[in-house]
Amino acid sequence: MTKVVEVKGITRNYGARRGVDTISFSLVEGEIVGLLGPNGSGKTTLIKLIMGLLQPDSGEITIRGLAPMQAHALISYLPENTYLGDWMTMEEAFRVFEDFYADFDQVKALSMLDDFDLEVRQPLKTMSKGMQEKAHLALVMSRNVPLYVLDEPMGGIDPAARQTILESILQNYNPGSTLLLSTHLISDVEMLFDRVIFLDQGYVRLDRQVEELRAETGKSIDNIFRELYAPGMRRKA
């Protein structure tokens, strides 16, 4: 299978604090991968490295053979914090995306806004944090790219609406595209994953196919996660 992302022995520290440490894995075409771990385990650092927003201390990342900085046209990215201007309406945000990305599909974006009960003319600053996140997700999922990277797409969204978000991601991602999704809300999304990568204090703790894990352990991914990160089970820093 074609590799979309290759992460080779990547390390990045913040001064004396560890960000991520000698992490290696690759993501192949068509895979939906969960990047899981408690806060501070390195999820966002790793994602920023993949996006070329942080430079590694050592190691190498390639996106379809390109350096992250050269690969922006191949990746649609939902950052942890939305970067859309407060003053914008969704219509204006659409225009920004159209100007920046030739692959932006406005029809898709409109239908997603509709699914989320959002109004195109509403200024973002009058929206709740959850609504802003949904609006941003609609934009990000409406690009046609080989790789989607979603950093905590359900962070600010109430439990009742999470199912809508999930269905919308499933409906709108390109089959054949790769999806990397970081979250700490595992039970809500575990049905979505082909594979999970568990991070712990900057290390890869586990990297497995979810169906194999279920078959071997008779446990849900959520349970495996809870056991792995239970007090006393954590890897010593």
Place this chain on the structure above:
Amino acid sequence: MSYEFSHEVPIYLQIMDIYRSEILAGRLIRGDQMPPVREVALAYGVNPNTVQKAFLEMDRLELTRSERTSGRFVVATDELIESLRLEQSDKKVQDFILDMKALRISRQETLDMVKKGWKDD
């Protein structure tokens, strides 16, 4: 969504179960077209690759077959369906007998209870 999957069991096995039951119950019959993978994935809120795996497994068991251009169809023969029904009912009976034994109910008592409890509809 009307179906709750158990997160403790591989999802593809549970999807297989759904469609195998439909076939065994005669609600999906030979020649019927299976729904597209993507549609099933969306309906149940699961990964499309998982649905694909379930359907490939059903192909392998000769319950369904995928035609390159026209889609996937139910191809289970009557013999296959009959043998799967017997296999499944045998398993259920064995489980039931174990449960009854655990409750220390005798063979004769069990048979009487089944006769009494069995209502034709």
